[in-house]
Amino acid sequence: MNSYPKVTVNLNKIKHNTQILAQICNANNIDLVAVTKVFCGNHEIAKAVVEGGAKMLADSRLKNLIKLKDIDIPKIYLRLPMMCEIDEVIKYADISFNSEITIIEKLSECAVSQNKIHDIVLMVDMGDLREGLWPTDIFDTVEKTLKLSGIRIVGIGTNLGCYGGVLHTEDNLEKLCSISRSIREKFDIDFQIISGGNSGIIYLLLDSKVPKEINNIRVGGAIVHGYNMTEGKPIENMYHDVFTLEAQIIELKKKPSIPIGEIGLDAFGNKPFFENKGVRNRAIISIGKQDIYPDRIIPTDKDILIIGASSDHLILDVTDSKTEYKVGDVVSFYLKYPAILQSFTSEYVLKEFLK
Numbered sequence: 558m559n560s561y562p563k564v565t566v567n568l569n570k571i572k573h574n575t576q577i578l579a580q581i582c583n584a585n586n587i588d589l590v591a592v593t594k595v596f597c598g599n600h601e602i603a604k605a606v607v608e609g610g611a612k613m614l615a616d617s618r619l620k621n622l623i624k625l626k627d628i629d630i631p632k633i634y635l636r637l638p639m640m641c642e643i644d645e646v647i648k649y650a651d652i653s654f655n656s657e658i659t660i661i662e663k664l665s666e667c668a669v670s671q672n673k674i675h676d677i678v679l680m681v682d683m684g685d686l687r688e689g690l691w692p693t694d695i696f697d698t699v700e701k702t703l704k705l706s707g708i709r710i711v712g713i714g715t716n717l718g719c720y721g722g723v724l725h726t727e728d729n730l731e732k733l734c735s736i737s738r739s740i741r742e743k744f745d746i747d748f749q750i751i752s753g754g755n756s757g758i759i760y761l762l763l764d765s766k767v768p769k770e771i772n773n774i775r776v777g778g779a780i781v782h783g784y785n786m787t788e789g790k791p792i793e794n795m796y797h798d799v800f801t802l803e804a805q806i807i808e809l810k811k812k813p814s815i816p817i818g819e820i821g822l823d824a825f826g827n828k829p830f831f832e833n834k835g836v837r838n839r840a841i842i843s844i845g846k847q848d849i850y851p852d853r854i855i856p857t858d859k860d861i862l863i864i865g866a867s868s869d870h871l872i873l874d875v876t877d878s879k880t881e882y883k884v885g886d887v888v889s890f891y892l893k894y895p896a897i898l899q900s901f902t903s904e905y906v907l908k909e910f911l912k
């Protein structure tokens with residue numbers, strides 16, 4: 558018996574998507590770092606992206622990197638480390654991203670006690686206002702870090718488009734490269750990594766507009782759904798249906814489209830709005846807001862409309878569908894980035910892997 562709800566991952570398709578992106582990166586002398594956080598560091602998928610040509614794996618959760626410890630490839634810890642996890646960062650990450658000298662000092666202390674050299678990339682805030690040293694403060698941090706044992710600065714990086722929605726541009730990336738040049742000249746150190754961005758950089762990459770010195774990008778989203786999100790365009794030759802979700806119909810009834818009675822706030826504190834379309838054929842499937850963002854999934858049956866959801870129920874209007882649905886039938890969906898992430902964090906959603 559099949560169980561639902563279930564997300565199905567086509568491993569060949571994800572490998573293929575990685576290959577396409579890795580080819581584009583190679584042609585531009587860029588190392589492709591595959592970011593595994595959107596699928597919670599799943600081992601099978603991580604293996605597929607490595608087979609597809611990712612040069613490193615990266616995650617924002619140390620727990621995910623720990624799941625991947627037996628995959629023999631350099632691993633980056635993307636989120637700035639917490640003071641309480643430094644020992645494990647040294648143990649499970651080859652490289653960590655940093656912006657705080659007190660954390661770097663602690664990393665140094667733990668690296669020395671574990672008899673390791675830990676590599677760090679200094680993050681620079683190029684305007685998005687999430688993590689990163691302010692460009693004018695970076696020299697001071699480099700100077701202090703160079704005095705520490707057990708720590709090697711292997712490069713600099715920036716993250717854009719996440720909090721502030723700031724685009725990756727030739728201008729802000731060129732500024733990052735120029736900061737890197739100044740540091741190398743001032744301190745006479747060599748950088749292996751100038752990490753220019755996340756999936757948001759791909760529109761520049763496809764246009765061959767990424768400055769030459771950028772030699773590393775970190776990509777999750779574009780690999781899993783094959784989209785250049787900055788321009789909202791599919792990336793040529795990539796699959797957009799790597800992940801699909803299936804859930805089962807538990808009720809199917811004709812009901813009016815406007816609730817009966819006085820309308821207060823819904824279960825999530827919002828005042829709902831209804832359009833009167835008369836009596837409709839409505840299906841309830843057994844998945845809800847705790848498993849999936851209903852506005853981030855697209856029914857594969859184009860004639861199905863998602864009309865609402867609560868924690869455990871998703872309500873569909875199937876009136877216009879050419880399929881005669883019955884109770885027990887399975888309805889399937891394509892997933893956008895937040896839905897992939899959420900379906901992987903939900904323990905209620907089964908994961909299946911197609912080879």
Ligand SMILES: *Cc1c(COP(=O)(O)O)cnc(C)c1O
Nearest residue numbers: 592635716755756775776777778
């Ligand atoms: C999540 C993350 C990425 C990957 O972002 P995508 O949009 O999934 O490509 C890259 N860098 C950092 C620092 C991140 O936190």
